[in-house]
Amino acid sequence: MEKKIVFSGIQPSGKLTIGNYIGVIKQWVKMQKKYNCFFSIVDLHSITTYKNNFNINNNILDTLSLYLACGINPNKSIIFIQSNIYEHTQLSWILNCYTNYKELNRMIQFKKKKKISKNINTGILFYPILMASDILLYNTSYVPIGLDQKQHIELCRNIANKFNNIYGNIFNIPKPCIFKNGNRIMSLQETNKKMSKSDKNLNNIIFLLEKKKDIFKKIRLIKTDSKKCYKIKHDNNLGLLNILNILSGLTGIKINEFKNNFNNKIYSDFKNEASNIIANFLGKIQENYYNIREKKKFLKDIIYYGTIKAKKIAKKNLFKIIKKIGLKIKI
Ligand code: TRP
Numbered sequence: 665m666e667k668k669i670v671f672s673g674i675q676p677s678g679k680l681t682i683g684n685y686i687g688v689i690k691q692w693v694k695m696q697k698k699y700n701c702f703f704s705i706v707d708l709h710s711i712t713t714y715k716n717n718f719n720i721n722n723n724i725l726d727t728l729s730l731y732l733a734c735g736i737n738p739n740k741s742i743i744f745i746q747s748n749i750y751e752h753t754q755l756s757w758i759l760n761c762y763t764n765y766k767e768l769n770r771m772i773q774f775k776k777k778k779k780i781s782k783n784i785n786t787g788i789l790f791y792p793i794l795m796a797s798d799i800l801l802y803n804t805s806y807v808p809i810g811l812d813q814k815q816h817i818e819l820c821r822n823i824a825n826k827f828n829n830i831y832g833n834i835f836n837i838p839k840p841c842i843f844k845n846g847n848r849i850m851s852l853q854e855t856n857k858k859m860s861k862s863d864k865n866l867n868n869i870i871f872l873l874e875k876k877k878d879i880f881k882k883i884r885l886i887k888t889d890s891k892k893c894y895k896i897k898h899d900n901n902l903g904l905l906n907i908l909n910i911l912s913g914l915t916g917i918k919i920n921e922f923k924n925n926f927n928n929k930i931y932s933d934f935k936n937e938a939s940n941i942i943a944n945f946l947g948k949i950q951e952n953y954y955n956i957r958e959k960k961k962f963l964k965d966i967i968y969y970g971t972i973k974a975k976k977i978a979k980k981n982l983f984k985i986i987k988k989i990g991l992k993i994k995i
Contacts, residue, residue, distance in 0.1 A: 668805040670695050671838075673704035673746065673798060676723040677713065679871045680730050682942070683849035683859035684810075685949075686913035691808040691843050693735040701741040702802050702974060703731060708747050708794060712787035713777075725963050730872060732966075733952035744970040746798065751978035755797040756790070758985065759823055762830075763793055767822065772815055796820035801978050804838045811847040812858070814840055831988045848909050852882055855902035870910075873950055876943040883907065883939045888931040904931075907938045914945045 672692060674684065695701055705727050707720060724745060731743060746752055768774065768789050777788050795816050799807055800823075807817055817840040824835035849859045851868035863869055867882050874882075886903040908926075912919040926934050956963070986992050 667698070667700045669802055669836075670699040670701040670806045670808065671704070671799050671802050671804040672702075672808050673706040673709075674727060675710040676705050676707055676720060676727040677710040677862075679861060679873060680727070681849075681859055681861050682870045682872065682910060682914065682946070684861065685734060685872055686845065686849055686910070687810045687843055687847055688808055689731070689734045689736070690913075691841060692731075692741075695806070695808060695841075696737055696740045699806065702804075703736055703741055703743050704746045704798060704974075705731075705744070706746045706795075706798065708753065709791060712785065712791055725957065725960070728963055728966065729953050729957040730949075732956050733949045734872075738966045738970065742970050742973045743966055744974045745967060748967070748971045749975050749978050751801060751975075751982040752794065752797050755801050755982055755985065756794045758989065759793050759796055759800070759827075760790065762826055763819075763823055765789075767819060768792065771819065773812065792816040792819050793823070796823050799838050800824055800835045801981055802974075803836045803981065805836055806841050807838050808841040808843070811842050814842060834985060834988055845909065845913050848906075849913060850902070850906045850909075852886055852903065852906065855906050870942065870946075872946060873953065874946060876947070879943045879946070880936070880939040883935050883942075884932075886935070904934070907935075911938055911941055914942065 670692075672688065674680070674688070680689070692701065692703060705724050707724060710720070710723075728743065732738070736743065771792055774789055774791070778784055795813075796819060799817075799820050807820075809817065817838065821837050824837050828834055828837075847858070851857050851859050851863060851865075852870070853865065853868050859869055861869065861871075867885055870879060870882060886907070888901060888904065908919050908922050911917070911922050926937070929937075983992070
């Protein structure tokens with residue numbers, strides 16, 4: 665039986681955080697064993713927000729190196745840059761014409777962005793359609809994403825169903841894969857919001873490339889009350905519970921095991937030990953990363969071969985769609 669297809673992507677717009685790793689990239693690494701995976705660097709999505717002072721080529725190579733350092737294997741998975749495959753934008757236009765604009769207006773991410781910016785471009789409104797094109801172009805079955813993207817996948821499913829109702833079974837209806845633990849990784853100092861790479865307060869974030877001393881510093885800054893005892897069983901300190909979630913997410917060890925281990929420890933010991941575990945874990949990824957990032961030719965080859973493979977499939981599938989809606993006339 666043919667392996668099912670997985671598609672996912674990350675914008676090359678900033679540095680990746682441990683939240684991205686635990687919530688998404690770790691799932692990608694696992695899924696490679698069972699599925700045919702497409703992992704894209706979605707640069708066209710990133711230009712909806714980032715334009716000036718933004719070295720996209722370096723950011724793309726940084727992101728690619730991080731994918732590889734975390735365990736994405738280019739011999740198993742197809743890695744490519746979204747803008748290199750024109751079929752994505754072509755399908756995106758077609759899907760625009762099968763989507764009611766009210767559906768786009770309803771997207772939570774769009775509404776949030778509209779609120780914080782007066783000068784909003786239409787790329788932000790059409791963002792989820794380009795995302796639907798990424799997914800539907802490859803007959804994807806599963807889409808590993810963070811919880812914030814769930815509504816976009818629902819929209820993608822609606823569009824695919826609408827299309828199928830008119831033209832027959834053209835698209836697979838993709839399912840989102842959301843790893844619950846990953847969505848519990850909150851900002852370090854403000855635990856009422858998710859850890860986000862675009863947070864202006866850097867003390868809220870641990871990046872995958874965070875230096876050891878900064879990991880210690882940021883964890884030390886988390887507020888604890890004046891009790892000296894760290895009784896995690898009775899603890900309702902959200903900042904420390906967040907750290908436990910991070911430890912569990914990184915290592916795969918159950919949270920209760922960590923709770924038992926740290927029971928009755930004083931806060932500062934807990935913080936130091938937790939920082940050490942995180943720093944060791946990230947240290948290995950960082951070592952891989954810096955090795956890989958040097959090898960420009962190796963990185964470019966990965967993109968080159970990934971693009972060739974993805975392009976072949978995208979071209980074939982887009983042709984089918986275009987034919988189906990009656991646009992292609994043989995001359
Ligand atoms: N919008 C996604 C995010 O910001 C990135 C993305 C673009 C994506 N295209 C995709 C994710 C297709 C999954 C599948 O996280």
